[in-house]
Amino acid sequence: MTIVIGFEGSANKIGIGIIRDGEVLSNPRRTYITPPGQGFLPSDTARHHRAVILTVLKEALEQAGLKPADIDCVAFTKGPGMGSPLVTVALVARTVAQLWGKPLLGVNHCIAHIEMGRLITQADNPTVLYVSGGNTQVIAYSERRYRIFGETIDIAVGNCLDRFARVIKISNDPSPGYNIEQMAKKGSQYVELPYTVKGMDVSFSGITSYIEEAAHKMISSGQCSAEDLCFSLQETVFSMLVEITERAMAHCGSGEVLIVGGVGCNLRLQEMMGVMCKERNAKLFATDERFCIDNGAMIAQAGWEMFRSGQVTELEDSWITQRYRTDEVEVTWRD
Amino acid sequence: MALEKSMAAIPEFLSKAELLKQGAEARVYRARFLGRPTIVKERFRKQYRHPLLDEKLTHRRTVQEVRSVLRCRRAGISVPVVYFVDYSSHSIFLEEIVGSSTVRDHIASSPPSARCEGLEPLAERVGQVLARMHDEDVIHGDLTTSNMLLRCGPEDGVSELFLIDFGLSYISALPEDKGVDLYVLEKAFLSTHPHTEALFQRLLKSYAAASKKSSAVIKKLEEVRLRGRKRSMVG
Numbered sequence: 001m002t003i004v005i006g007f008e009g010s011a012n013k014i015g016i017g018i019i020r021d022g023e024v025l026s027n028p029r030r031t032y033i034t035p036p037g038q039g040f041l042p043s044d045t046a047r048h049h050r051a052v053i054l055t056v057l058k059e060a061l062e063q064a065g066l067k068p069a070d071i072d073c074v075a076f077t078k079g080p081g082m083g084s085p086l087v088t089v090a091l092v093a094r095t096v097a098q099l100w101g102k103p104l105l106g107v108n109h110c111i112a113h114i115e116m117g118r119l120i121t122q123a124d125n126p127t128v129l130y131v132s133g134g135n136t137q138v139i140a141y142s143e144r145r146y147r148i149f150g151e152t153i154d155i156a157v158g159n160c161l162d163r164f165a166r167v168i169k170i171s172n173d174p175s176p177g178y179n180i181e182q183m184a185k186k187g188s189q190y191v192e193l194p195y196t197v198k199g200m201d202v203s204f205s206g207i208t209s210y211i212e213e214a215a216h217k218m219i220s221s222g223q224c225s226a227e228d229l230c231f232s233l234q235e236t237v238f239s240m241l242v243e244i245t246e247r248a249m250a251h252c253g254s255g256e257v258l259i260v261g262g263v264g265c266n267l268r269l270q271e272m273m274g275v276m277c278k279e280r281n282a283k284l285f286a287t288d289e290r291f292c293i294d295n296g297a298m299i300a301q302a303g304w305e306m307f308r309s310g311q312v313t314e315l316e317d318s319w320i321t322q323r324y325r326t327d328e329v330e331v332t333w334r335d
Numbered sequence: 336m337a338l339e340k341s342m343a344a345i346p347e348f349l350s351k352a353e354l355l356k357q358g359a360e361a362r363v364y365r366a367r368f369l370g371r372p373t374i375v376k377e378r379f380r381k382q383y384r385h386p387l388l389d390e391k392l393t394h395r396r397t398v399q400e401v402r403s404v405l406r407c408r409r410a411g412i413s414v415p416v417v418y419f420v421d422y423s424s425h426s427i428f429l430e431e432i433v434g435s436s437t438v439r440d441h442i443a444s445s446p447p448s449a450r451c452e453g454l455e456p457l458a459e460r461v462g463q464v465l466a467r468m469h470d471e472d473v474i475h476g477d478l479t480t481s482n483m484l485l486r487c488g489p490e491d492g493v494s495e496l497f498l499i500d501f502g503l504s505y506i507s508a509l510p511e512d513k514g515v516d517l518y519v520l521e522k523a524f525l526s527t528h529p530h531t532e533a534l535f536q537r538l539l540k541s542y543a544a545a546s547k548k549s550s551a552v553i554k555k556l557e558e559v560r561l562r563g564r565k566r567s568m569v570g
Binding site (some may be wrong): 147 | 522
């Protein structure tokens, strides 16, 4: 029996989760939400995490009904992500690991999303679409690496959606993407927007600058409503994502798709991916907001895999890094 | 009445043809057209896309594909001949390159076929062909080893290298676009064929030697490579 606690805080969510041999014992989380029209800055986010992290840690242990002595390993997000929030969380992880006398494990955030997705959905060897505010990658496992087949060559799809939300001042509660999704359901007019797929890669900066510039003009001139723009933006960017996923599947001969990351909560994206999968006789796997959105249990799960395959992070190696490629990690727990 | 009849003609023709594969973009059939072995590429409607977006994209890609293939052909690059295009069904009728296999299968199979050249001369050949294509300002847009066909010669292994699948192609003189084109190939190459970094370097060397405008392109390729790494990843 192996019990791992995982600490996550690379963006505006701070989560701590405990996993015991594939069972999620607890997974509390807090989100730093800014007023409409504003994004979240590193120092404010770090301040938010600092204020709540010990409360969340207590919750995680209480909800799991465990004491520190029961924990076998302390996992934390090594990267990628925002600098100061990452440091804040790593600091606490290092401290409790030393206090409790437990080994440390620095985990790659992207790989954590994948491992959690695999655990929850039991997908065998899927093509993974990892989409969030900070990342957009199409990943497939091959020879001990999670190889990146396609990705954004500029900004993440979630970043594009978040920035559009700021332009039209949609609330960030519970998340800008969620509110865009609700508004999109009420939109009906399709407005043509730039569509950029380059082979297996996508580009969102063009559509972002286009819509940032044109949104107010289009809405005030009565050409379309904000709901229509939300609808059109989703249809366009999600089509791009489904397209590159399908390309990767065709290239690898894969019959499974797993969507992970915060944008993966979006039901329209899941619906579109489902249609594509059905046409190809492929299976779609997705999780709900508990595990799509950044959370501590996913760090614990990746940590559990790494720990069981014999990995440990020494204190002097427990630094965090803002840039940490998914394919940098040797996946020692799979063959 | 006549219009409906003619619009039904292509789907009817295809229903009798042999379906080779269903790619991400299109269905590919084998048939005989005007007495010749023909590949028909039919871009079908993608149900997940909004109909207006789907129509715009599909039409644009059909047009771009045909234009790029013709441009390459005029420049002496080996590509299939375009026999016929039907814009209502978005179908392109192309010459079938009989007796060929993809470069991807070629690299993946080991030992490599004795009749064809080894992997290193192959990589050099690919570099040369891409150089000629880029010098023509054609950006393929979807360079992978599945989009290159090798037809081996009869005895002494002299083979012909074809480029196919120009669905994402466009015309551009910018070194940035050519650099990204090579970057797409590099990523697809290294993900599909692990541990072939040296082979790909050979390809790039051959490209640089063969293209008159290569130094700016290689520089852009290096920049684009770093971009993925330098980008701050959050969430």
